[in-house]
Amino acid sequence: MARGRKLYEGKAKVLFAGPEPGTIIQYFKDDATAFNNVKKGTITGKGVLNNRISEYLMTKLMEIGIPTHFLKRINMREQLIREVEIIPVEIIVRNIAAGSMSKRLGIPEGTQLPRSIVEYCYKSDELGDPLIAEEHITAFGWASPQDLDDILAMSLRVNDFLSGLFAGIGIKLVDFKLEYGRIFDENGEMRIVLADEISPDNCRLWDTTTNEKMDKDRFRRDLGNVAEAYQEVARRLGILPEGGLQDLQGSDTLQ
């Protein structure tokens, strides 16, 4: 598939203009960063796995009626998506205390939360993605109260669905981060869709019986076997090809 010009290079992905107007090719890199770009490294095969895992999870979510930007996977590292206007807010859904929430509030990691808690962060690398309140989002016009209601309802549905899906393969969905964007149709009607990616880069996934971490915390905290953990998530989802990663369809890749 013809790739257009490079539109944006982020920390984990590169966006290229897609074949049709309003489409983008999202290329998944092996690069990993943590602590707002202070720690950098590569996780061999991560891009291939995240491309496949995100395709799988977005497809499952579309099957239950969650609108997403996903159109199709093109090859090992690329997927075709709909171009959206990204809402500059990260939605974090938490089921078990971990990471920044544990630090901020002094709640030991692993504490089961009394109910799912949704947090918002302002997407800004310069500011370190600060925690914000709903008030900031609506007051500064990042999303209208109605948009925010929809985003919250969708995020809770995503949480319920993915929690069940992972529970079925012996994994606890501890927390995750979502991004949403706006799509405008021919009549100028606006729709909000789930964008970016859902992968072990932005979910905390713990083995149900051992609590072993199967996500980017292995990289953040130098726990080792990072690539193996991502592969194990794909294997349990039933999407790791028997012959290994190279058996994933398509191979016209950059790296």
Ligand SMILES: Nc1ncnc2c1ncn2[C@@H]1O[C@H](COP(=O)(O)OP(=O)(O)OP(=O)(O)O)[C@@H](O)[C@H]1O
């Ligand atoms: N459908 C889409 N249309 C347009 N932009 C998108 C879409 N989905 C995701 N994006 C944006 O593409 C970029 C993906 O690249 P990557 O995840 O590497 O960025 P990043 O380094 O995390 O930076 P950022 O702080 O911008 O998220 C992000 O900025 C994300 O918000």
Ligand SMILES: [Mg+2]
């Ligand atoms: Mg990102």
